[in-house]
Amino acid sequence: xxxxPTTLVTQEMLDSRDVWSEKVYSRPVELNDIIKWAIAVYxxxxxxxIYWDEEYAKTTRYGGIIAPQDFNPFAWPVPRPPARExxxxxGVGERVMNGGQTDTFGVPMRxxxxxxxxxxxxxxxxxxxxLGLTIFSYTENRWENQNGELVKSRISVGVRY
Amino acid sequence: MAENVYFEDVNVGDDxxxxxxxxDLMHWNRYAAVNDEFVYIHMDDEAGRAAxxxxxxxGMGNLRxxxxxxxxxxxxxxxxDVRELGxxxxxxxxxxxxxxxxxxxxxxxxxxxxxxxRLDTNVINQDGVATCPGHAVVxxxxxx
Numbered sequence: 001x002x003x004x005p006t007t008l009v010t011q012e013m014l015d016s017r018d019v020w021s022e023k024v025y026s027r028p029v030e031l032n033d034i035i036k037w038a039i040a041v042y043x044x045x046x047x048x049x050i051y052w053d054e055e056y057a058k059t060t061r062y063g064g065i066i067a068p069q070d071f072n073p074f075a076w077p078v079p080r081p082p083a084r085e086x087x088x089x090x091g092v093g094e095r096v097m098n099g100g101q102t103d104t105f106g107v108p109m110r111x112x113x114x115x116x117x118x119x120x121x122x123x124x125x126x127x128x129x130x131l132g133l134t135i136f137s138y139t140e141n142r143w144e145n146q147n148g149e150l151v152k153s154r155i156s157v158g159v160r161y
Numbered sequence: 162m163a164e165n166v167y168f169e170d171v172n173v174g175d176d177x178x179x180x181x182x183x184x185d186l187m188h189w190n191r192y193a194a195v196n197d198e199f200v201y202i203h204m205d206d207e208a209g210r211a212a213x214x215x216x217x218x219x220g221m222g223n224l225r226x227x228x229x230x231x232x233x234x235x236x237x238x239x240x241x242d243v244r245e246l247g248x249x250x251x252x253x254x255x256x257x258x259x260x261x262x263x264x265x266x267x268x269x270x271x272x273x274x275x276x277x278x279r280l281d282t283n284v285i286n287q288d289g290v291a292t293c294p295g296h297a298v299v300x301x302x303x304x305x
Contacts, residue, residue: 033195040191041227043182050239061240069234069243070227075197098222100295102247 008093008126008135008160016121023116026073031111034067041068066108069152073115092132092161099136099157106150114146122155134161165238168276168301173266177280180232180262184220184254192224220254225262225284225293232262232282237299244277248295252286259287264297276303 038047049056050066057065067073090096109115124137137158143151182188186204193199198221201208206217226248233243254260261284268279277300284293 037195040188040195041224041231043188043191048234048239068227069230069246070223072196075195077197098250100247100249101226102245104245105243 005093005133008133009124013121013124013137018120018122020118020120023118024074026113026115026117029067029071029073029109029111029113029115031065033073034065034071034109034111037071038068041070062108062110064110066110069103069105069108071109073109073113074117093135095131095161097159097161099159101154101156104153106152107145109145109151115143115151116145117141117143129161131161134159164240164302166236166241166301168269168278168303169305171266171269171278171301173269175266177232177236177264177266179264180228180235181259182228183257183259184224185256186218188224189218189220192221192227196221196223198223214253214255216255218256220256220258222248222250222254222293225250225254225260228260228262228284229282229293229295229297232264233280233297233299236264237301241302242300243297244300245298246282246295247297248282248293250293252290252292254286254292260292261285267296276301 035047035052038051041047050060050062051068052065054065057063119139119141122138122140124135126133126135128134137160139156139158141154141156143153145151189203193203202212202214203218203221209216209218226246229246229248230243233246234241237243262282263285264280264282266278267281270277270279277298280297280299282293282295282297283291286292
């Protein structure tokens with residue numbers, strides 16, 4: 001029987017820690033995409049007016065329509081990214097789970113905004129749990145608008161065991 | 162409404178108004194269409210079962226995330242900032258589940274001129290299963 005690994009930290013992780021990826025830019029956020037998003041996430045009820053009614057939105061402190069905070073301006077990329085395939089019969093250190101996410105929100109997204117995103121592996125920790133040796137890795141993904149203002153910072157927790 | 166809730170009017174231990182949706186392919190397909198999230202496990206019962214979910218296709222975690230934000234913004238109003246939301250995805254959203262987002266105030270914080278409220282949040286299904294434990298921070302207006 002092969003020896004069980006004593007760590008799941010890889011050289012790739014060590015090399016990439018706190019190394020931020022090159023920024024990727026969204027297409028300009030479109031009002032119609034905001035409205036469709038709001039309809040989808042409030043379905044079957046009508047979404048709040050701040051997401052679709054320009055006259056109402058002008059009266060708010062935002063001065064215009066904003067996007068729901070979960071709006072994704074990076075949906076529908078071209079060219080299409082390759083499909084991800086989960087490994088079959090994964091061994092120790094190859095099984096993965098989504099450990100959750102925390103967003104810190106900054107300014108709202110608005111029609112016409114161009115959002116940039118960049119990410120980095122920022123931390124990890126390992127422990128032996130009910131699944132055996134398990135590593136929790138923390139990746140930060142920062143979104144900024146065209147003025148350099150933070151839209152959101154997401155810390156995603158990846159679990160590998 | 163622009164601002165529904167003021168800092169002075171809430172207390173630790175208060176439950177906020179919940180947000181409920183019964184989800185099925187109508188909801189998931191609409192969400193897939195806007196978020197470009199066409200994955201067989203969310204569309205096809207056979208694929209869901211192949212992924213070890215015996216009932217079949219199941220819902221996206223991202224949609225529950227959206228519902229939590231909807232709950233928070235319906236509570237505080239259009240012009241109030243949700244500053245932070247964090248979740249863990251613990252249980253699957255099965256077809257026709259009735260999902261209820263809930264929140265309870267755990268802390269009131271005044272710092273740097275902000276009036277912040279911290280909440281424990283969750284998404285509970287019709288069987289009482291807590292599918293999505295998490296937390297949120299909201300900045301409320303003050304009467305002061």
